[in-house]
Amino acid sequence: MKFMVNNALNDNDNLIPQPKSRFLRIKCLNCGAEQIVFGCATVEVRCFVCDKQLVQSTGGKARILTKISDVLS
Numbered sequence: 001m002k003f004m005v006n007n008a009l010n011d012n013d014n015l016i017p018q019p020k021s022r023f024l025r026i027k028c029l030n031c032g033a034e035q036i037v038f039g040c041a042t043v044e045v046r047c048f049v050c051d052k053q054l055v056q057s058t059g060g061k062a063r064i065l066t067k068i069s070d071v072l073s
Helices: 002-015
Strands: 023-027 034-038 053-056 067-072
Touching: 034 053
Parallel strands: none
Antiparallel strands: 023 034, 023 067
């Protein structure tokens, strides 16, 4: 009986979908400026300070070309 209860609890956890995309805090390797970008960005993202390309769009998840400082939930 305990086995069935544990499975029921695990099934309920999966009923609420979690997003696969996140916001990321990235840091420019040239000047050290930080920006917050979407992990599935559809446009090219450039640094506000030095204009270096930081994120490249791939049609799905974005390709991050710099260091990720933090993943925001």
